[in-house]
Amino acid sequence: MIKKDAIIIGSGQAAKPLSEKLSEAGWKTVMIEKSEAELGGACLNVGCTPTKTLIASAKVMHAINTSEIHGISVSDFKIDFDTTQKRKDKIVADSKEGLLQKNCRRRKLGIGLWNSFFQRGKNSEC
Ligand SMILES: Cc1cc2nc3c(=O)[nH]c(=O)nc-3n(C[C@H](O)[C@H](O)[C@H](O)COP(=O)(O)OP(=O)(O)OC[C@H]3O[C@@H](n4cnc5c(N)ncnc54)[C@H](O)[C@@H]3O)c2cc1C
Numbered sequence: 001m002i003k004k005d006a007i008i009i010g011s012g013q014a015a016k017p018l019s020e021k022l023s024e025a026g027w028k029t030v031m032i033e034k035s036e037a038e039l040g041g042a043c044l045n046v047g048c049t050p051t052k053t054l055i056a057s058a059k060v061m062h063a064i065n066t067s068e069i070h071g072i073s074v075s076d077f078k079i080d081f082d083t084t085q086k087r088k089d090k091i092v093a094d095s096k097e098g099l100l101q102k103n104c105r106r107r108k109l110g111i112g113l114w115n116s117f118f119q120r121g122k123n124s125e126c
Contacts, residue, residue, distance in 0.1 A: 005027040008031045010031075010032070010034075011038075011039050011099065012040065012043060012044075019031055039099060040095060044095055049092055054084065057079075057088075061079055064077055
């Protein structure tokens with residue numbers, strides 16, 4: 001049987017500070033995420049991270065488009081949207097990996113990352 005002081009349902013933005021605070025207070029806590037695909041919640045998967053990554057690429061495009069006002073002329077440029085998307089996907093994937101590794105470390109303080117079926121999650125071997 002698994003004995004814990006608290007269960008946090010979901011691994012989104014709300015879960016991270018809560019798990020840290022509980023961990024610091026010495027609580028043995030388990031974080032449950034219903035799907036590995038949604039690890040990190042909306043912010044990481046469809047919200048803050050992907051949108052800001054794409055906005056960063058758009059800003060580069062805008063800077064090139066308006067470079068002439070700075071006396072810089074750039075000819076023959078194009079956007080490869082596939083590369084833009086792959087960059088965004090990698091940043092999201094790296095952040096997820098970071099989240100798993102962080103939870104591995106926290107697990108020593110009693111926090112683990114498990115899925116909703118109570119099977120061991122990806123970091124269970126840590
Ligand atoms: C397009 C977009 C852009 C955004 N940009 C920003 C921004 O720049 N800055 C900002 O501060 N906020 C931004 N947000 C808002 C931000 O994403 C949310 O405020 C934040 O994700 C809320 O976090 P949460 O933990 O409350 O919920 P969620 O992120 O929704 O996380 C809930 C988690 O719980 C899991 N879950 C649900 N039910 C169960 C269950 N029964 N069992 C197990 N797991 C479960 C879900 O899979 C999910 O991982 C943006 C949102 C969107 C949509």
